[in-house]
Amino acid sequence: MIRPGSVSIVGAGPGDPELITVKALKAIHAADVILYDRLVNEELLSYAGSGSIRIYCGKAPGQHAMPQGTIQRRLIEYALEGKRVVRLKGGDPFVFGRGGEEVLALAARGIPYEVIPGITSAIGAAAASGVPLTHRGVAASFACVTGSRCPGESDGQVGPPIRWDLLAHAVDTLVIYMGVGQLKEIRAELLRHGKAGSTPVALIESGTTGRQRTFVSTLTEMHKLAAAVQLSNPALIIVGEAAAIREQLRQLQDQASAMLG
Template sequence: MGKVYLVGAGPGDPELITVKGLKCIQQADVILYDRLINEELLSYAKKDAELIFCGKLPGYHTMQQETINHFLVRHAKKGKTVVRLKGGDPFVFGRGGEEAEALVKHGIEFEIVPGITSGIAAAAYAGIPVTHRDFSSSVAFITGHKRKGSEEEIKWETLAKGIDTLAIYMGISNLPYICNQLMKYGKSPSTPVAAIQWGTTVDQRTVTATLATIANVVAKEKIENPSMIIIGDVVKLRANIQWFEQLLAKQSAAANTVL
């Protein structure tokens, strides 16, 4: 019997994967990987490793979750070392819990290898600390969309009144609704908001506005998924401590000078 490693690949910058995660990739016989992982990480796999793409797009699933679970079990039962390589962290909106349950059901040995989640990393690369002694003593991770056909599960009133920083995943398409719900339940329309596209990568773009105006700014600037939305007073700190986009600008200027 083989073994499965549910590995968080981190938020996009390949250097943000953990040492243990990288070792798992190097030792794997089979790697099932998602759309949002940096494919540079696959270059560390063994030459004879089987690479299986199972990424998902909004409204289109290349591979259904049940099929992914089946593949994990099947390859492990063949005695393979299997890595399920997932963007961010396996247990933060990554369905890692569902996959672990399937492995338990079939008696498959497994390990969880946490990864850096985008709610922290994309914000940090945009110069936004999700907690700060002067601005935020609480942070919540929230999914920006609900499962098709399900009832509303997000407790907007609690989020609007009881949490300092909101980190919203997969919320760009529902951004007007999200903002309206938070304002409906008492969050100030002037609350600072940032939308960060392709966080931690060379394609990172960040826009800021207020809760009342961010949806229009995102539409105007054509910010699309994958993006993180950060809501709260910590967004004010970006004006002083943004660093990554400045670094990219310096590197681009240096490259142009050499040319």
């Protein structure tokens, strides 16, 4: 019998290839097979061995290269062939990365696995754009939530609805993943549950990469700004007073430039 190989569920970080961990790079280099997602910077594949098998299994809104069930079967099949497998995901595997589903499938078959964490986009993109998720005297808590299960969505998602009534007031900073297509619905839900329309909002597109764009608006106006600048995925929505720090930084930088100039 062939001894089972192993699977490393690896976080590739938020987009900038230099933000991946050393441990993750070692796993990529040692892999026989790499199954990688859409938001993984393909520069990271250059660290793989020349004989490695590389399989794209990315998911875009409404367009999946490979269903989740098939991905899990592939992980199991390659591991049972004795191969060292890397499942390479954008951000962190356990933050909206479905890593939990994959390790449960592996554990059920008795396949050795490890999880190598990565910097999730909420942390990476916020820092790269000058938006602190917590800030003394302004924000002492934050929460991350997916925006893809708003009322009226019929994409087959399962699970309880998002409790916008609680999120509107339970945390100081709200980070919303996968919400670009539901900006109007998110706005309506937060306003309906008492979030002030003047609350600052940061919209961060392609955070930490050379394509990064950051815009600051208010909850009332964020959907209009997003339409005007043609905001596209991948993008984060950060709602809370801490988002205004970005503008304070920009003003201070402009003042410093003017003095030096």
